[in-house]
Amino acid sequence: DGGITQSPKYLFRKEGQNVTLSCEQNLNHDAMYWYRQDPGQGLRLIYYSQIVNDFQKGDIAEGYSVSREKKESFPLTVTSAQKNPTAFYLCASSIQNPGLGSQYFGPGTRLTVL
């Protein structure tokens, strides 16, 4: 089955700790995205990547980092510099430029700071 997988489903982070969220897709999509969702708010773009080895900061990139070494994978690291990381993190992919095609989402990772 084609789709997007995210792991882990739940993640707990201690103060000062870096954590990495995994995102893998087998849809052969070029573009991948990371969003953050807080209660009662819309999705906010953290980073996106249109092609391998290239990525762009979104609206709230501070305290986050990404890599895109393979087309299928787009991991997100939440660093200790992100002061309020508790949120629902969503990875998405699309064939190309999202203005021309729809985004499809993974099941999400819920991150909680202890």
Next chain:
Amino acid sequence: QKEVEQNSGPLSVPEGAIASLNCTYSDRGSQSFFWYRQYSGKSPELIMFIYSNGDKEDGRFTAQLNKASQYVSLLIRDSQPSDSATYLCAVNARWTSYDKVIFGPGTSLSVIP
């Protein structure tokens, strides 16, 4: 700042009625418009995509687009309790050399049996 606005709700409708969800956007250059459904604790699921003025129908769902008024809506006919969810409106906007998608805050829909 390019924005997408929706009534947060909650919108309550009886089972079998028509639910009407509304969305306005600020970027006149937007070309693509999306509706996503998000159940509590789950990720968004694409249910409609429209890019031409007028109506687009898919089963019980109809998306209506009016670019002159910068308005897009979603109608759900014969609403079912399983339609109870948050509906996110999303719009593309030009950004750097690519477009990005801007999401509204969502409208919570409750269908009462």
